[in-house]
Amino acid sequence: MAGKARVVNSDILVRIGREEFRNLERLLFRRYPEEEWATFAKFGWRESSQGLVLTLAEVDPPKLGELDESVGHVAIQEPYTLRVALAAEKHSLAVGVLHSHPDKCEPRPSSVDDDMDGYYSEYFSTFAAGRPYASLILARMHDGEIAISGRIFWRREWLPVSRFLVECQPVKTWTRQSWVVDGFRERTARLASAFGKRAAARLRTSSVAVIGAGGTGSAAIEVLVRAGVGRIVIVDPDHITESNLERVHGSHPSDIEQRLSKAALARNHALAIDPACSINAYQGAIPQSEIVDAITTCDLVLGCTDQQHSRLALSDIANRYLVPSIDCGVALEGKNGKITGQIVQLVRFLSADPCALCREMINPIRVAEELMSAEDRVVRQAEAQAAAKRGEDPNPYWQGVPQLNTVGYLTTMAGAMAAGYAIGWLTGSFDPPFSRLQMNLGAPLLEVQEVTQEPRSYCSCRRARGWADQGSADALISAPAHWPPAHLVAW
């Protein structure tokens, strides 16, 4: 963590994968409704100027006799604590304890919980020095929803968890002061009548990152803002050009004269639609550190760049930081003036899904060409030409995978669909009914097909899940040093 910014505000997030959350529910409520239960767990984490994000990496459930079953409250036996502490000396993850509260009890820490946290925070600071200690409480509320509270002991301070983000499943966050307040607005009344007022309110407190603010991204952003999503993080490294006018929502010829960045354009357009929406627009790209900082604070992310390195980075972030994403791609295929294919692809990346490498979506040579500096690209292309002249194979130097053709109605459709599925996740209303969907608008019945692939047993996506920064040695991609630094777009 050397060189990392320290937490400068109290924005403390805890992210939990969907499968782990289901397992946790089963485990912690095994004595519900009368009595409590508990488990230790390991967490990855990432500290930045935006806050501290913890990611549940692995639950370490009690073995028989390691919790005292004869009492109603949580009574962890010393052998369990010692087992977890000794294991912590051999890994780099943070340690925490999670426990349930019985029926009709809010997830408010009791005095017994205070004692336990005081003891464990000191105890684990010996075995897991320099790492956060997490204490989370889960409770079932009268409406059946799960509510969670938490506090993190970090740098000798207790910090309340400000938000829990469970992959694709809304949960209630309980804070010291009150429940996180939901909002409702008349402008989304039609959406609320279909999805329910609670869903509309959830959108208001949600945040979505959109990577790429071109044709697909600008359509997704527009749908999300109009639906009332409270905060949008927009990421794009480029400026608007004349050829973008055919696809980019909200773009005008005057934007080109002003040499406006796509991120700024998208921000301006979003705020014109809903001035109450909070927009953080970055000129940059994933996986730059500032962008990962911003994305890991969001409920989910939409990938709208149609670039392989971006797809790989999204897959990595879904896996290590438990940020669910949907990646969009479009392609227009044609020959002799005839359009032969109008392809839309949507790919879901959840932490338990196979990564982009396992799904064979990545051509490393194309990625290398995308990530190369402009100078290296010129040299490589010249070398390829020279090789061809010598009668040699030019491919080792430059393969020049062509840019896919696209058109506004396809990008708008892909972006709007991805935004729709995002709304489904954010509200808990529906899931994308696919892991990887392809369709061809020009084919009978759209030739819709689901492409499924199994994870490769040797892939790091099986072992670095939820490891956050502590799994950086297993990162699938890094940001090239020659990229200009990412920055928030100034007004």
Added chain:
Amino acid sequence: MSAERILRELSRLREGGQIAELVSNGREFVIYRGVPTGGSRLALPEMTDVIVPVPAGYPASPIDLAGLPVGSPFIGRTPGSQNNQGVHCVGGVNWQLASYHPHSNGGGPPWDQMIHGFHTYFDHLISWLERLV
């Protein structure tokens, strides 16, 4: 660059007795120390240091190229070294990169970041320095 990953790969090499280090001159490189050569049959040194640039976005991009100190007797004798791919001053030494691309249609297997790395690239370097002309 994923320094953690590269250091892990280099530590695997070290376990096998091969020294290699991650260095920077603003751009990152790995320098392999004392790589065996097939030079003895040509009355050339039996070992040489070799430099390899860390590709942008590593490990997403394949490792590519290999370089020797400027003036090395192996330049012009190893495959692709007659085709200068640039000179870089790293660690006080000028290194000349050769046109060597084992993972990019250059004779090696397609890049798979779950299998390949700076530890496996060492094998390609040995092969490169064996095939002297």
